[in-house]
Amino acid sequence: MSPSNVPATHREVRLASRPERALDSDHFVVAEVPLPQPGPGQVLVRNRLMSVAASLRTLMRGDAGMPMPSFEVGRPLSAPAVGEVVTAPEGGTLRPGDLVSHWAGFREYAVMEADAVQPVDLTVLPDPVAYLSQGPSAWIGVVRGAEVREGDTVFVSGAAGGLGTLAGQFARLRGAGRVIGSTSSQRKADYLIETLGYDAVVLRGAGPIEDQLRKAAPEGIDAVVDTVGGEQLQAALALARPGARVGLIGALSAQVSGENTAPVEIDVFSLILRGIQLRGVSGARHRDALAEYQETFGRWLREGSVTVPHARLSGIDQAPRALMELLEGHHIGTVVVEL
Incomplete structure (x- = not known):
């Protein structure tokens, strides 16, 4: 102009x-x-x-x-x-x-x-x-928070959002063996499975999240990218395998109503016994990851590996x-x- x-x-x-x-x-x-x-x-x-x-x-x-x-x-x-x-x-x-x-x-x-x-x-x-996009947050949640590894069963809460749609794709491309998401409607669940390659999706409002997640991941979960908090985080922690890594990258359960706190009741003793690692991650604390993110994300976009x-x-x-x-x-x- x-x-x-x-x-x-x-x-x-x-x-x-x-x-x-x-x-x-x-x-x-x-x-x-x-x-x-x-x-x-x-x-x-x-x-x-x-x-x-x-x-x-x-x-x-x-x-x-x-x-x-x-x-x-x-x-x-x-x-x-x-x-x-x-x-x-x-x-x-x-x-x-x-x-x-x-x-x-x-x-x-x-x-x-x-x-x-x-x-x-x-x-x-x-x-x-x-x-x-929320690509930087999704990358940090997958790479630094959940430390997704080859063969992992990964759970992404809020999987149909701007962060979740990318986190699931990133997890798969980093070698995850099974990727499970959560969302709020069957329309979104169908998109996650049919278009983005999620293996299974649990639906908010379709019964207890923990029961649905247990059916989707009967052997437990190795890595969690949590964007929601609340019941979904509690369910993921209940099914976390020994040594699982949990990246806390959002709190949509509170953010949608403008709250700035998102309390969740957890069993600390159980987490200690299983060696579960909870990490709150943000872009401000992981700027050193952004160069690798841009190079990798750009290459995947050009290859058509991600959308x-x-x-x-x-x-x-x-x-x-x-x-x-x-x-x-x-x-x-x-x-x-x-x-």
């Missing part, structure tokens, strides 16, 4: 009020505002795609207790985005037309410090959506809907919005 074609105004999504319970459209406002003007050392980006995730609901609390600050009422929300550079500082590495990723979604244009954006290299990850399942909505006015539908479990995979 040429700077001469830049409009005088653009639209952004703001937090209208802090939700106390279920999220609805009244918690958002789409505002038309003057286009921000970049200062020295700053870059102007025309956003093209953004993604939403359950963690955004938690950030709407005033006391989110997360590494990043809570959203402010009356101010624009933020989320991962991919956009096209419109203007960039002279003498820098960025040029107009370059694709970059950053954290200033929920707006059509964004101004940021030039060092706050990362180049999007389609020769590394050949699909822009891959840059908005990035996603739902796509169009228009910034659809961004609130995208987040609400994600929290309600309407979609499979990453949820992105074309801006």
